Amino acid sequence: MNTISPIGMGVSMMDFFVRECRAVVDGPMIIIRLGSCGSLSDAKVGDICVPSSSYLVQRNYDYFADDSSASSASPYILSKKFDADPEVTATLVKNMSAQLGDNHVWKGINATADSFYSSQGRQDENFVDNNQELFNELVKYEPGTLTLEMETFLLYHLARTSTIAPLKEESKVKFAATSNKHSIRAGACMMVFAQRKSNEFISKADVARVEPLAGKAVFDSLVEISLGDESELHATEGSVWAL
Template sequence: MIENIFNANFPRDEEDRVYHLGIKQGNVANRILTVGDHVRARKIAALLDPEEETGHPIFEHLSQRGFLTITGRYKGVPVSIMAIGMGNPMMDFFIRETRASVEGTMAVIRFGSCGTLSHLAPPGAVIVPSGGYCIRRNIDYFADEQQNPELKDKPYVFSGIFKADDEMTTILADTLKTVMAPVEAKYDFVGPVLTGGLNADGCSFYSSQGRQDAAFWDDNANLLRDIITKYPKTHSLEMETSMLFHLARCARDTQRPIRAAGCMQVFADRLTNSFIGPDAVKVLEPLVGKACLDALIKVKIEDEMPVAGTVWEPANEKRLQSL
């Protein structure tokens, strides 16, 4: 760390950049596509309008903590593509620090990968959940001296359900179905698009998603069965999307809401223990990435940030303002 940081409660530097993402107001658009993987983010960013059309360069910032922000225009609409890594804590960093850096409504679509618990969504399918919940490893259960007797027999704890934004989810699902239909007809290892179910976020990739590891004490042999018993409509297992829905629900400022939707390409079939092949990923990933951008720009936002002073302000407008 070389810059001076202010406010230990919500750290920022002298230029008002938030601590972990390294961004400030004007760096991130109201419409955001978030992914986990930097490589995936940059592949999708290749679809953004070129500088010759927009009159401004595409903004890119990789923070010291590994958060990648790419902002430009897609079909003329300002959008940001942000790679955040994996897990609930990374989603928390992303949502809170982006919320502090964006004026007006935030519309966020997450594009990730997942495991499936539905025979209707084999590897190569795409899942668009209507809501999600979280599964937490109960650390106290594994302690020598437990402090929560009411949970002494529960190695894993389930949250309630957090809904995705209905309108955004419909837009995303319809867009995906439209772009996927001809590809599904061509390749038997891609599709379908499965909607209407729930996503489960584990607090880890391993124990709280029911993966067996003889090297650790996890008590999760029955976890997949417990998931289906408690929430029979569970279609997918991963680590970020339900946390996104949860944080959107907990955003207090009604004048600056967070709207959220998500989709995941199925990589792992947790019922049969099979995994997606590279040919399917090669076809699926660019298709879904483009569909997410197409869906995102269809979302209407009445209170978008003014263009002046942003990284997507055309250079000729900046020159006019300086005269």
């Protein structure tokens, strides 16, 4: 059973989406984000990036406080990485390549920012952001950083911290005996809308061309990956999927 759901922008919206879906769905889940991003690498506008891991770029609010002792800290805090599900990632790369060609599909590391502006390195003379060197800091921190956007880190983080609690009672013992202790498996793919190094932006024609191909690759991946025993899944009867 597959569902398409727009969630809005940012880590807070991803938090709402994952937690509230988990609250109303029984059994294991696979969540794949399909969205947009900026490229900090050689990935061009219209290319698809599939992040194998993601870290958070967060504005260090204390740095900007009226306290001189804070000025010795960094204006931006970079978290540790959280990984995508390996099977989901590999399947996405394969199916995206089938739709778009190997030359237009990239696998690497994603950076998720807590702001569209300051923590994505956008310059705004109306505010003190101290982000002029942010891109260089990100690539130095994680040389494999491909993309910058606003949602993927929290998806991967919540998948990693999900528990077996939502499973049906009769499935808990069997599920607990497996190596997978998390009820959510996650992956992501994103279309490059902005080449941040060259300041090139995607055309409407390219969005219209790539979006349905990427969407098909996501659905093909969801169909291809097994969630396990059908008895462990959310019952179709009485659910929205029965409508």
